[in-house]
Amino acid sequence: MKLNIQNETSRLRAVVLGTAKGSGPIPTPEEAYDPKSLEHIMAGTYPKEEDMIKEMDAVCEVFKKYDIKVYRPEVIENVNQIFARDIALVIEDKIIDCNILPDRQEEIEAIRYVFDQIDRRNIITLPHEAHIEGGDVILHNDYIFVGVCTRPDYKDLITARTNSLAVKLLREHFPNKTVKSFELRKSNTDPRNNALHLDCCFQPVGNGKAILHKNGFFIEEEYEWLVDFFGKENVFEITKDEMYNMKSNIFSIAPDVVISEINFDRLNTWFEAQGITVEKVPYAEIGKQGGLLRCSTMPLIRD
Template structure:
């Protein structure tokens, strides 16, 4: 049996689900794309090639191997995008919670059933109704706090880039009554990826012991941004600009408080991390980034110390 344990984003990682880019399928049509950044690359003819994405994900798998992390991979579904393991489920404490995701993506959960089979069935949760929406990229556990990205705009039902609603926030609250659950209203755009915080981890993520990466303009409500400034202290926040947000600088992944996996082109961020005595394992991930997801999006941690 897998003894799940996730209390925060940065404790020493022991087991993780890493997505796969194998048999990723053809370049999607614009109508089938789920986010503005993918559309931008489909139109430009620069949508990532499967072979490049497979190589990028294998580089991450090698880093996990180096740190003795147990890695689970999804079963391959032919011609199907299974890169973003974070979207489909999440672990908080010892609970495995299946996301309510875009209906087209239900198959992705089935592809990790072999992992779910190793978990005590009493610890596996699924939202009771279809109108409760949340995805793992919007949910961060920070010890006794849970931070959740949402979208409170009236156009939520028509907004495909809005993935977590207030019913999703309430559902997570109901599972963890002893935690402080704080939601953040995020800016969404189907037109411009530079204005679109697809998930909370596209504009914010804790790192190290008491630091965080943040993109101020990702938050619709300035008070939500101020909440995090007060919580972490301004001196502990690394502010990223629109271009860095677009390239997914807040979407790195922590193996431990002092070890992160980051994209090799994130020069300014990686320099800051090293200044904090954090080991930065640099990998190429710029092709996968074209689908508006990066390292946190393609990993689903199961066990941290």
């Protein structure tokens, strides 16, 4: 397999889509990886496996409609394998085996058959102390944007997923790219004041447009840099509640086609005003776990 990912919006040809099958019982509060999952565990509204399977099947049908090759993880019973974006990421023709939470290491084995189709010289394995997840890495042609946490209490934050060493190593592995990091706002307990990944508060869409949420960025100047980079007239700013509902976490099939949650009325209307076709799917149950469409997809090949 010849990988090729340069940005978030070029025409998609091959993708890994996670699976909700065999995701196991409702976690205990102590097992929650993020504050939104914890909120739903405590409220008794954590999503049911059969509902999440239906939602992911709807996305798979959209991929089939656009003749996209879809890879699914091998099902491991009692392991949540929905969020394929966390465990690996493709930059150019290289795939990075992410250092994710130790409890989730089994997930990478479920897509080992995909790695086996890739030239070993194009597989990057980072040292154990370099932490990175795919949701924190957004490609934009000559740029690699990276969400990061450099706080001294990093080890105590279950929501801190990418560290400064990973950013340094990305610069070494991709010297021809400009790697720019953004300090994200983190909270173990408040999902409305927590940007779990960079794609929870920012995502490029279409041709030169972007979705942004100011409060997701811990340093205002870094948010303003992105506004200036894309141009204020090209930015769709989402509210704190919209970030909580994962409105920046849609997924682009092409510059003029996105998959979005069916209830995102304000965002979907904006897409259509930009001439972007919106493939609407139900995904609110998946969203209860702190991730949405981009989180559950890991692109392998774009034109």
